[in-house]
Amino acid sequence: MVANEENAEFEEADVVVIGSGMGGLAAARTIAQFGGKRVLVLEQHYTLGGMTHEFSRAGRYQFGTGLHYMSANAGPFLEFMTDGRVQLAPLPDEYDALHFPEFDFTVPATQARFRARLKERFPAEADAVDGFFRATRRAMTGLAARNVLASLPAGVRRAGTPVVERLFPSAYRSLRDQVSRSFRDPRLRAVLAARWGLYGTPPDRSAFGYHAAVPLTFFMEGTAHPVGGPREVNRIVLEILQRYGVVLRPRQRVDAVVVERGRVRGVDVEDTATGRRYRVRTDTVVSAAGVRNTYALIGRSGELADLPEEPSAVMLFLGLDRSPAEFGVRGENHWFMPDLDGHDGFRRSPGDGTLYVSFASLNNPAARFHTVEALELVDPKVVDQWRGTPGDERPDGYRQLKEELTGRLIARLEEQWPGFRETIAFAELATPLSFETYQHSVRGSFYGLAATPQRLRSARAGCRTPVKGLFVAGQDAWGSGVVGALAGGLMAANAVLRPRQLGTMWRALRSGGAAADPAAPWQGYLRVAATESLTPTVRRIRFEPLDGDTIPFSFTAGQYVKVDLPVAVEPIERSYSICSGPGERGFFEIAVKHEPDGLGSGFLHDELEAGPALRLSGPHGEFTWEPGTGEGTAGTEGTAGTADTAGTLLLIAGGVGITPLMSVLAAAADGGHTGRVVLLASFRTEDEVLFRPEIEALRSRLPGLEVSVLVTGREGRIGLDELRPHTGPATRVHLCGPAPMMQDLIGHLTELKVPRDAIRTEAFVSGRSRETRRERAHAVALAATAAGVAEFTIDMAGGDPAFPCAPGQSVLDAANAAGVAMPQSCGEGACGTCRVRVLSGTYETDTRGMFSAGELAAGWRLACQTLPTENLVIAL
Structure with a gap:
């Protein structure tokens, strides 16, 4: 709480979003994009993205925390949130392998094939299978209707809720009730009731609407894993949000939602990194922290007594030193059911219940090391005796529990795949206390509110609250999982935005998000x-x-x-x-x-x-050439109109600097270039000469091609004599190589009357040079701090406004931060586009060989590599 309002710090935002899970981020984007609001997202964890973030262990293994697989077509909601940029790698066609005590069953992609396989395995109940899937469609429709209704004003909800239950009763039945009504064979019932772990509530308690929506609808057209892992989804979404001006702050704990006379007035926050406390004034708060946490923030937790307790989970993270493919696994998920009735699978001792095992590294083409994740839903009471103790002070009993559970789960994997234990190089177990700590969920709830009929009937389980201006996003506003949370965020936006804004939002959702910027890489x-x-x-x-x-x-x-x-x-x-x-x-x-x-x-x-x-x-990059032009595209200067035959295209390479020039030669050949092309390439030794076969093949396709290869240990460097036959006022040059070579050759070419703007340069930037620049920047910043200097000023010759530059910041970075237009491309010192002339002042710099000795004497420097050490005056 902000204890003394007279001395308190205050900020303002149009909308505050609590929690940066996919539900909170979906609400933040849509409200900012379609409502034009200033949105602030506050996240208690040090990492943004909720259950799409990953963590690493042993310096090599990457583990996801909540997203294991998803629909193969991503769905319109995720397409929208990522602007269609997420790439998905399909799981095997038979993507879920179900292991029961007496038989196995594999689930194929597409509902049609799944139904056909069920009829083949259980022919006596073929008609009942068709009837069951008709009931599934009705239940799915009922769940969607109920959830949309829950985002509407109270009067509409009160009138519509009983109507939805009368029209779609199967959505409100328990899963066990629905399969018992539909089938006689207990094995068929078991197959269709399996995979309840995707939303976390066992068959005797779960509402069939949730089962119909998740395993029986959402996953039925095939499944996939994000290429690059869940964090790639996270990265794309966060990048897009910043484009819409959403402010994202990690390590911010919301202590209370301030309510006055029944409506929101702000949130009280503590920055846990600094201890700073402040209040954000706002009249709209969207909480993606779950219904229970949200009601706690307004002091009304007692109003949720009608909602049953939700399960938690233990999750085992394994790093392997060999591929699990050695055991015949192709990337499919495996479900181990200890009995035909999922109710007993949840009630068994931890480690012996229904177990889900996924193989993310087999489904992620970008994975470098192999990992396995095994999840078992458990009663959160299993860790009650240690609840409330700091993580680093928990007694030996807690560590013993973790060791026993780890051993028990590995033993089950070893039983299925003999020899599996020997491949394990790393193991770590998360418990309900882990999810309490990192997810900040009540009692380690993994999927939010329990997916029960009571939840569907509750006026508190949805995106609306009794407080005006306070809304709930995430899993509790729609359903389980990352995509369910995303849908919950859209329901919150549905409650916040105005009707006209909503029409625009839903049209955009149907179209799949913003189109990619054709000019962006x-x-x-x-x-x-x-x-x-x-x-x-x-x-x-x-x-x-x-x-x-x-x-x-x-x-x-x-x-x-x-x-x-x-x-x-x-x-x-x-x-x-x-x-x-x-x-x-x-x-x-x-x-x-x-x-x-x-x-x-x-x-x-x-x-x-x-x-x-x-x-x-x-x-x-701007080091470019296209057929039909006499020179490369000159960045802000446009494309020159000189015809190919008007002069010589001179390509000069030093060592591996020939790389981009080979692309130029290929483009010239493909474009039918008929003008004179000269390649001068130098290498230190004969063994280092590159692309001989490719160059010979190009000779027949480029009649004007002349090639001269020099081995510097034998013929010496490229100098005036080698350049003179190919240069003049109409020559266009592309020069790429080591910095000393380029500096010398720029001087020679200028001496030979080649116009400076006809000389295009590119330097190779190594990782070591980047590290050197960071070290220089750090040294400049430390020196400025020691001298008591907080800021330098960069004046622009010609009367343009000056702009500030923080110590350690480059001239280019400072110009960009101040909104000062400056020619630029790579930002790394490779292309030479950001040329500026320093007229006065001292600085640290690296010219990368982009200038001749005469140009350096005249003050020409690269803005991206120049770090002021006092006030500067520059000219463009």
């Missing part, structure tokens, strides 16, 4: 199709689509991609030029030099094999 995963050693130090890597025949973006010759390399807990990003031609649409290739001690290049050379997927973005 594509981001996603591509599969490594092949690797090839070109020289002892250079490796060529081919990427292809995960599915389909066409790579998902087009590029211009000379551009590059950024690749996330999974070499540590968090991937590192590296940039690599494309060496294949833009006319090839089925794949593209990069060529990577193995740098001594290079973390990224070391992984690509020593560890990467064909098969896995890597996340990348592209295309990037």
Whole structure:
């Protein structure tokens, strides 16, 4: 609470969202996007994203926390939340294997095939199967009607709720009641009542509407796993929310929702990282913290006494040193039922009940190490004696329970797959107390409110509350799981937004979200199709689509991609030029030099094999050339209109700098270029000469191609004599290589009357140079702090307004933060686009060989690499 309002800190927001699970994020996006509201999201955990976040262990294993598999088509809600950018890898066609004491049953994709298999296995009840699925459709409709109704005003809810139950009674029956009414064979009943673990309430207590919606409808058209894991969904969603101006704050504990005269007036918050307490004034709060937590925040928990207690779970996370495919697992989920009646499966001792096992690493093409997750729903009372004790102070009895449960669960896996135990390199068990701590759920509830008929009939179980301006999002507003939580967030938005805004929202939901910006680089995963050693130090890597025949973006010759390399807990990003031609649409290739001690290049050379997927973005860069132009696209200057035959296209490469130039040559050949093209390439030794066969093949397709390859140990460097026959006022140059070489050659080309704006440059940026820049920035910031300097000023020659620059910030970053327009492309010092002239002031910088000695003397620098150490005056 804010104890003294006179001295309290206050902020304001149009809407506050409590919790950053998928329900809270869905409400935040829709209210910001369609309501035009300033939305603040407060998350108690240090990681945003709720159950879509992942954690790592042993420096190698990545584990999801709540999203194990989903519908193969993602559904319109998830399509909307990710703007259609989420990539899904399908699970095997028979995606759920059910193991009963006396028989097994595998669930195939599509409801039609599932029904056919049921009839084949249980022919005596074939007609009853058809009747059961008709009841399933009715129950699903009833659940949806009830949930939408729960988002409407109180008067409509009171009038409509009994009508929905009369029209759709099967939605309100227990699952056990419905299967008993439909079938005589206990095995058939068991098969159709199985997988209740997807929403967490056993058959004798669960409302059939939830069972109809989740295992019998949502998963029936096949299942899939997000490529890159659940955190990729999280990453995309958070990125989109920031685009709509949503403010996201982790480590913020909401202590109370402030209510005056029956309506919301704000929330009291503690920043647990700093201890700061403040109040956010607002008249609209959306709580994605669950119904029980929400009512606790307004001091009305007693109003939920009619709702039955919900189950919790234990989850075992295993890291393996070998693939589970060795045991015949193809990526399907396995369900182990200790009996035909799921009621007993829940009531058994922890470790002996209904067990769900998933193999995320087999279904995620980007997974580097193999993991297994095993989940058993349990009564939260199993840890009551330790509830309330700090995590690092729990007694030995709690650790013994965890060890016993871990051993019991592993034994069940060993029984199914003999030898499995030997593959386990890491094991960790989460208990209801873990979910209380990290999910902040009441008594470790895993799926929110129990999916019971009482919940469907309760006026408190939904997105509306008795307090005006207070709404509930997430699983408790619709149903279980990540997509159920997402739907609950949309129900909250349905209650908050105005009718006209709602029409726009639902039209957008049906269309699947915002269209991708055609000017923005594509981001996603591509599969490594092949690797090839070109020289002892250079490796060529081919990427292809995960599915389909066409790579998902087009590029211009000379551009590059950024690749996330999974070499540590968090991937590192590296940039690599494309060496294949833009006319090839089925794949593209990069060529990577193995740098001594290079973390990224070391992984690509020593560890990467064909098969896995890597996340990348592209295309990037302005070092481009297209057929029909005399020079590359010059960024903000546009495309030159000089004809191909007006001059020479001179391509100069040093070592692996030939990579983007090979793409230029391929584009020229594919485009029927008839002008003069000269390739001057230098390499240190004969063994390091790259692309000889490819260059020879291009000679027949480019009649104007002249090639000169120099081995510097024998012929020396490219100098004035090598350049003079190919240069003049009409020459267009693309130069790429080591920084000292480029600095010298820029000077030579200028001396030979080649216009400076006709010289295009690109430098290779290693991971080590990025680290060096970070170290320089840190040193500059420390020195400024020691001198008592909090900010530098950068003045613009010509009268443009000055802008501030924080110590350690580059000129380019400071300009972007201040909204000052400045030419730019890569931000890494590779392209040379962000040229600025420093007229006065001191600074730290790295020119990357982008300037001649004369240009450096005149003050030309790269804005992205220049760190002021005092006030500067610059000119563009």
